[in-house]
């Protein structure tokens with residue numbers, strides 16, 4: 001493909017036009033050798049790509065016009081050393097201050113080596129509010145519970161949060177670097193473990209990328225099993241988050257009962273799919289042996305437990321009041337910052353990537369959406385989505401009667417090509433941008449739903465009491481691992 | 486070891502996990518496993534903990550906070566590596582921003598393997614190991 005050279009202005013107007021047409025950004029991906037690609041998921045379901053070839057180390061920033069790109073561009077600046085011209089805030093995001101100056105792990109074609117780190121270096125600069133009576137409160141990176149690591153810098157006045165500056169990427173391992181140069185056929189265990197909460201979604205993206213590059217038509221049996229797995233994961237993750245929200249306000253009964261349902265669901269899934277968190281369950285061109293009758297029975301059992309629990313939490317006025325008006329995300333912010341998943345759907349947006357996934361064509365899904373934008377909205381969306389997922393699974397099970405593993409297809413070992421795949425994970429639109437040459441990964445970029453939602457958490461907590469932070473945070477329940485990689 | 490403990494109180498530190506190990510550690514608190522009943526608890530501060538339970542391969546960035554937490558635990562104290570990553574045989578081995586497990590900070594007193602380990606295995610291994618402490 002020969003692309004005419006674009007001017008900086010065209011680059012910006014092109015991308016802004018796509019956003020205005022209602023497209024969702026899948027990823028802003030940098031490649032070694034000075035190339036930037038923005039992949040957009042158009043409302044038609046088509047994936048289109050805008051390309052920018054750099055001369056030197058700079059490229060025009062899109063952040064002023066499209067603030068949702070702010071973190072993507074900061075990440076590129078940190079790990080490639082490419083400079084987004086005109087970016088309003090180029091503080092380090094991923095980059096550790098102890099990395100050596102010339103260390104840009106992703107700038108080369110091969111897996112980067114671990115360099116000697118500086119012993120001491122000042123922390124990355126913080127963004128705080130200054131003024132009389134303003135206190136700075138720092139939390140983390142380690143926390144007072146079983147939580148992933150992240151560092152939060154609050155500017156507070158009295159009880160109220162003025163601003164939250166997020167210092168995440170404490171768990172940055174360098175997964176995308178690790179993937180460079182690996183055989184695409186060998187990366188599945190690593191992709192499966194990018195995130196323990198969205199693993200099926202990540203695995204599905206990988207499988208779809210391989211299948212797309214090979215031009216393989218996926219048989220219905222495999223598609224149906226993938227829907228069952230994706231929905232099983234959504235329920236698992238939502239049950240977990242639905243347990244955490246009451247825990248955030250000390251509503252122990254609701255918390256324990258939801259954790260019990262999660263455990264029962266997990267035990268059932270282990271019998272059916274072989275893993276409590278559904279690791280290593282999706283493979284290109286293959287399906288697992290599964291007992292569909294057992295899955296149907298498991299759903300019925302859980303539904304029986306679910307109904308009284310739903311009445312309990314919805315009928316508890318104290319709990320409902322506690323969630324109302326707390327941690328508001330305005331619809332305009334959700335749209336501007338490219339919010340995804342439950343967070344966006346609780347603020348009046350209706351996008352769910354399943355609407356555009358070919359995998360779900362022909363299936364009826366009841367999509368949830370609320371307009372309140374607060375903790376109660378996010379709680380309610382999850383309630384509705386759990387029930388909708390069960391109904392969808394029951395629909396699939398009516399048609400799906402395969403009981404044995406069917407080794408349909410082996411992917412070729414000399415795969416060449418590029419693919420941008422996406423799915424709706426429990427935390428929103430999850431995209432993989434994959435480039436492979438003769439079976440080896442030359443670039444693997446992961447952009448999960450939580451990446452888009454973290455900046456919105458900052459917006460949601462501003463103006464709330466410090467004491468409500470745990471509740472608001474739990475209502476987002478964003479995974480760090482998906483983000484940090 | 487000198488300190489006879491009735492309840493083993495642990496502080497959790499995530500040093501680069503995929504959150505799978507956290508989910509299973511959290512599951513120990515549900516009523517199927519009820520770790521408190523077995524005399525195990527996860528506490529809020531290293532200062533009143535008997536030790537640390539660490540998940541993840543230890544990222545470069547988390548190494549220092551992990552050591553600070555370790556230093557804050559009063560003696561005698563114990564270090565538990567939970568999951569393959571922390572044990573030094575996980576999938577993130579060799580990535581440019583992480584070490585290969587808890588042993589790169591300090592040799593752990595107990596290593597619980599699995600990706601993630603099953604909750605009942607975590608419970609059983611801690612229980613068996615504790616008996617060796619008295």
Ligand code: SF4
Nearest residue numbers: 502503505568569570
């Ligand atoms: S051992 Fe497995 S489950 Fe635990 S953090 Fe590592 S990859 Fe995740």
